[in-house]
Structures are given as C-alpha cells and as structure tokens.
Amino acid sequence: MRLTTTPYLRIRRPSPTTAEFTVSTLPPLTPSLRMLLLSITLLRTVLSLQLVLILYTLWASRSSPPSSSSPLSLLLAHLHHALTSPSPPARLASYLLAHIPGYALAPACAGALYALARARVHDAESLLVLRGLGVQTSGGRFIPTGKIRDVLVNEAFRGFEVRTYLVVVVDGEDDVVVVFPRLLPGARIVERVWRGVRECLYEEGKRGWEGEGGGRGIEGGWRC
Template identity: 55%
Template structure:
C-alpha cells in the first residue's frame, strides 16, 4: 500500500525538454495520504523520544543552563527539556535508561536519530533531458539518500558520446539498464542505478532520450511506455 513497483512518469514541458521519472511512490489516494501522515507522526514522535532520552542521560548536568554566552533559543529549549525531565514521565524514562551503559545508549540512539531524519519511504530517480544543453540524473529518497540531499549529476551535450541499453546478470536474472557513454571517462553513467526498472521502462526512456536529443520529429516518441 505504501510503496509500489517502480513505474515511469514522463513530463514534457517544452518540445526540447523532457523529464523521465521512475519512482516507487503510488498514486496519492486518500488512504495513502492518511497512512503517510500517520507514519510521519510516528517518526516525529520517535525522533523527540530519542532526543529527550539523550538529553536525560547526557545533558541534564550540562553547563548549557548557566552559560551566559548560550544562544537564547538553546536556553529556552533546555528550559523546556528540563521541565519535561522533572515530570513523572521524564523521571520514569530516566529510571528506564539509567541501567543502560552510556556507550550502548549512544550507539543505539544516534543511528536511530539519524535514521528518523534521513530515511525516505519512496525512492525516485529522474533523467532530465535538455536539447542543446545536456542531461541531468537525480536520485532522491531511500536511505542513505534523502529528499533533502538528492544525488545529481549534469552531463553537457558535447560530452555525451551515446545513450545505450546494456544487459547484465543479476543472480540468475538478466537485467537491462540505461547507460550514458561520456567522453573522457572509462566508466559509463548508469541511469536509474538504484531502482533498475524493468526492460519496458528502460526501452521507453531510451527512445525518449534519443528523440529529445537527436531526432527532429519529437512527437513520434511522446507518451510511449508510460506506466
């Protein structure tokens, strides 16, 4: 329900520009929106619980409260955390984590804290084609990637030697993937490297990229292979 198999969206804002996006995000129906909202609330709750746990164990005796040079916002945050720490729930949490060794608590809490911030449920990879300028690949979502830090690369048109479909064995399965041959580089650039969509999508994107970059009649390929 929350994710789906990789599928293709094609966007064509102008005759010389095309964007091909492969994503695991399903259509945003009302049940999916509610499920994603619930998941976001759960992640936010977990984030603050872990943050408060670290505070109760390591920062309750810190000089942050008394230092005159501390930022006022940090002082206000420390004041609220201290108030929460003195509450019955805060004291119960303090007693719960007290027997846990500090190194073990930090070793578990910090990765979980980073995970709640960086992890994205859906993965999206896109290829933007600009005739006369070049192409740009982008990957967002899926740990360790996050929507806040997309992995992008731009390849100028004069550096593009060819756009090809290669095949390789993955276990006992033959997989087809789109590659860009870049002048002056020994290794090819793999498009959609994380999702590696099925052959139908790869062929549709290959036709679309070549149609946008090289062919005069752009309308011949538009709309082929969506889904």
C-alpha cells in the first residue's frame, strides 16, 4: 500500500461561474489506508509530546523549583512532580539530559518539533476561479480579474529536468505567479487546468483556444 500517488486533479464546479481545481497526492481512502494514516498521526502526537517533555525537563532543571504559594506555581509544582516521577518518557528525558549538553539538545528538539508539525504525508494545492472576481491560489493569494493579464503554460528548467507549469501573469508585477508551485503536476494536468481556467474566467467556449484568437492572445505559451 502506498501513502501517496502521483499528483492527480479534481475539479469542483459548485456553480457555472465558479471552479476549483485541486491537485492532490492523496490516494483513495481505503479502510486500511485510514488505519495507517491514523497510526501515523498517533505516532506523531506521541513523538511531539515526548519532545515537549524533554524541553520541559531541560527548562525545569535550569530554573529553581517554584517556592511561592500562588495557585499557578502550585499547579506548576504538581505538574513538575507528575512529569519527573519515574515513567519511561521521563526517564528517557532525564537520560538524554544527562548525556547531551543542553545547548545542543534544545535546538535539536525544537527543530524536530517544528519538522513534525510541518511535515505532511500528502500535499494538496488548489486554484479557485470565480468569474468576474478573480482567482485564488492555495497560498492565500487572491488576484482580481482586472489585474490578470494572462494565464499561460510555460516550460522551465528545474534541477535536472524540464517542467511544464501554469503561471498567472499579474499586471504591474515583474514576477509571475506560479500555480501549484510545490507539486508541479505534469503537462496533462496543467493543460486541463489551463483550459478550465480560461473557460471559466473568460467564458471561452470550446472554440476559444482552438486558434482564431478568441478573447485574449496568448503570449509565450503555446496555442494548441
């Protein structure tokens, strides 16, 4: 069983003037895959908690034990006692603390925590097209129709490859906006999205892109 697939496209059209193009690497959810994903989530939670505990132990060993009797410090003292009582995670934390100096342990834990929070098994990116309003990328960027100069397909070098990608040319900006920048789906998907976007945005029928310059010109991209 595979956790990811090659990027595939899902198109949702809630109304004739709206279209959402989602590129995702999530394979179809079978029960076994659900179980696997759940266990991965559990594992991540446990790992994160362990890292938090290590960080807490580190902090507690540096600062003096709470002495005042305010409710907050009482709570902290209880918590401290509960956490430092000999349970396996606490033993691991104090073992690590005894063997690795704090200045190395703290950034490593923080980094691992950040990676655990950010890492995702699947990725999905989407493009929402609203006729008359504009397009919104999954990065949260909204580009109003008036500022879209063109939507086109281009090719570029990336590492050891040539990749096809979809860009939105925005009026008054030097850089173009790349759609699906992380997943960079293949040419077939890019082309379908490109057609869909133009159809939805400019009401171009099937004939618009077929050559006779319907609507707007395509500069630099290809014309099929």
